Amino acid sequence: MSVPTRRSAVLSVLTLIGTLAVPIMAAEPAFASGPLRTHAAARGKFIGYAAANGPLSSEAAYRNIAATEFNQVTAENAMKWDATEPSDNNYTFSNADAIVSFAQANNQAIHGHTLVWHSQTPSWVQGLGASAMRTAMQDHISRVVGRYANSVATWDVVNEVFNEDGTFRSSFWYNTLGQSFIADAFRYARAADADAKLCINDYNVEGINAKSTAMYNLVVSLRNQGVPIDCVGFQAHLAVQYGFPNLQANIERFAALGVDVRITELDVRIPLPADSNEITAQNTYYRNVITACNNVARCTGVTIWGFTDKHSWVPGTFPNEGQALIYDANYGVKPAYTAVHDALAGGPPPVDTTPPTTPGTLTASGVTSSSVTLSWGASTDNVAVTGYDILQNGAVRTTVSGTSATVSGLSSSTAYQFAVRARDAAGNTSANSNTVSITTLPGGGGGGCSAVATVQTQWSGGYVIQPVTVTNTGTSQTTSWTVTFTLPSGHAIVGSWNAALTVSGQTVTARNMPYNGTLGPNASTTFGFQVSRPTGSTSVPSGYTCAV
Ligand code: XIL
Numbered sequence: 001m002s003v004p005t006r007r008s009a010v011l012s013v014l015t016l017i018g019t020l021a022v023p024i025m026a027a028e029p030a031f032a033s034g035p036l037r038t039h040a041a042a043r044g045k046f047i048g049y050a051a052a053n054g055p056l057s058s059e060a061a062y063r064n065i066a067a068t069e070f071n072q073v074t075a076e077n078a079m080k081w082d083a084t085e086p087s088d089n090n091y092t093f094s095n096a097d098a099i100v101s102f103a104q105a106n107n108q109a110i111h112g113h114t115l116v117w118h119s120q121t122p123s124w125v126q127g128l129g130a131s132a133m134r135t136a137m138q139d140h141i142s143r144v145v146g147r148y149a150n151s152v153a154t155w156d157v158v159n160e161v162f163n164e165d166g167t168f169r170s171s172f173w174y175n176t177l178g179q180s181f182i183a184d185a186f187r188y189a190r191a192a193d194a195d196a197k198l199c200i201n202d203y204n205v206e207g208i209n210a211k212s213t214a215m216y217n218l219v220v221s222l223r224n225q226g227v228p229i230d231c232v233g234f235q236a237h238l239a240v241q242y243g244f245p246n247l248q249a250n251i252e253r254f255a256a257l258g259v260d261v262r263i264t265e266l267d268v269r270i271p272l273p274a275d276s277n278e279i280t281a282q283n284t285y286y287r288n289v290i291t292a293c294n295n296v297a298r299c300t301g302v303t304i305w306g307f308t309d310k311h312s313w314v315p316g317t318f319p320n321e322g323q324a325l326i327y328d329a330n331y332g333v334k335p336a337y338t339a340v341h342d343a344l345a346g347g348p349p350p351v352d353t354t355p356p357t358t359p360g361t362l363t364a365s366g367v368t369s370s371s372v373t374l375s376w377g378a379s380t381d382n383v384a385v386t387g388y389d390i391l392q393n394g395a396v397r398t399t400v401s402g403t404s405a406t407v408s409g410l411s412s413s414t415a416y417q418f419a420v421r422a423r424d425a426a427g428n429t430s431a432n433s434n435t436v437s438i439t440t441l442p443g444g445g446g447g448g449c450s451a452v453a454t455v456q457t458q459w460s461g462g463y464v465i466q467p468v469t470v471t472n473t474g475t476s477q478t479t480s481w482t483v484t485f486t487l488p489s490g491h492a493i494v495g496s497w498n499a500a501l502t503v504s505g506q507t508v509t510a511r512n513m514p515y516n517g518t519l520g521p522n523a524s525t526t527f528g529f530q531v532s533r534p535t536g537s538t539s540v541p542s543g544y545t546c547a548v
Helices: 008-015 037-040 055-058 060-069 093-106 130-147 172-177 178-192 211-226 247-255 276-294 333-346
Strands: 046-051 074-075 109-116 154-158 197-202 231-234 237-239 260-273 299-304 363-365 373-376 384-393 395-400 404-407 415-424 434-441 451-458 461-470 482-486 492-497 499-504 507-512 524-532 544-545
Touching: 037 046, 037 060, 037 333, 046 060, 046 093, 046 109, 055 060, 055 093, 055 172, 055 482, 055 492, 060 093, 074 299, 093 109, 093 130, 109 130, 109 178, 109 260, 130 154, 130 178, 130 544, 172 178, 178 211, 197 211, 197 260, 211 231, 211 247, 231 247, 231 333, 247 260, 247 276, 260 276, 276 299, 299 395, 363 434, 373 415, 384 404, 395 404, 451 482, 492 499, 507 524
Parallel strands: 046 074, 046 299, 074 109, 109 154, 154 197, 197 231, 231 260, 237 260, 260 299
Antiparallel strands: 363 373, 373 404, 384 395, 384 415, 415 434, 451 461, 461 524, 482 507, 482 544, 492 524, 499 507
8 A cells, every 4th residue: 555645645534524525725835845044044045035124113924924934134224324324423223223133033144235325325425525425434334334243244335336338337436436435445344344245236237248247347356456355246126027137147157256146135026917927927037046046156145125015115116016026915925935935945956967068079099009099079068077988899998087098008900999978077978979990000019920831741631730930020029929820610720839729710829839929020930730621621721810
């Protein structure tokens, strides 16, 4: 009897009860159920939300979801300059502190957003001259970052410094201080907290485009100057009508620079009213963002910009667009929640099953009596090619890391077939390359030998072959020689001298004795043998060939 599945067990219990016409069953998620943060943590990632102080203080449903589902938080507004320093040297941290203490109570990582931005910065800052503005920036960063040095792990140091074409935004920061305000901001932040990870953040930089490339180039240049920048943030305010960006490739190129990447403000808005295709697209966008981040080790996590459509910046910012988050306005989960959940919960990152490409054309060169040099074109792989198997007559002879190799230890005057295939760390192997066929040269340093047989005497029932003269026809000394010849059917060797004979079918192999294998160039030795044959047969052996 098979063990019932959970679902069939429930059904059979309900059948036994027999009183419910329609069993009431909650829809099961596609994968093991658990809060988002459990599945993210299992991957070593964060899944976060942007916290709004209003509902955080006044709505239990908001607090419950925030605490249960997320292991990271960003203050949606409470750490911005207009909130923390509305007038010069007048700091107000009550809203920021409320979010920090809620996060600490719920074991959530805190991302600081944001120190230097052209928006939500009071007019008293905007009107300063260069020197006073730089001082105000330094004071602000020192005070805010310093206050949260033990609680805020990462900071958006500068936010939205680029135009869409990759030029610098002509903000009051840029216009007053020039590009150097960026490097200065990072240095001031590092001075205030040596341990915090310091990020640059922007929107429309999720795909590979002029703006993200400008950000990429800036990161390179800042790091070359020794400016302390540790991470980049892609806001990811996405909209279903604009298509999904080439996100993973873009994350990968930043990761390759040695900086962390985070998705900082994810939402996916829909033109209203939303139709079912748009809702499906929204689910796909959410799933794709999570998956792209899952797939790159240096992507540290995803922050959703809110979580409930009840509290979202979208309707107030993008007219006639909305429904951008993963809970509806009544705190019910939407399909987008399931998309995020399943992308996080869907097991460990997939095992690599993609084999390398087939190696390029295999060629053989430098054939000797015992070796051959093989060369082939490099393969590529989705992860990396770790080596090439060299197949000798269909079996793996050796594995090498380069794209050429000399195979040695071959027998002389022997035909071989070689092919190569690439392998990766997961053990996937490519298809075999083309096969090359070679025959090794005769041995003896390019030498050879000849065998000339003489019938000394014969009678009706047999004959003596003497001498078989073996001559070194090469240019260097032999150490051994082998003569083969064909014995006519019905004939049998009855004796031999000065060579050891073995018979296989009609082929006789005569090998030198210990005392006559060595022959200098042009030197000869002889051997002989006696054969019996059926009465009436007049034939004698033929096809003498010699190899050294
Ligand atoms: C938005 C907030 O969500 C709103 O509540 C506020 O009125 C304006 O700012 N990029 C950012 C965020 O870096 O700080 C912005 O947040 C959204 C766009």
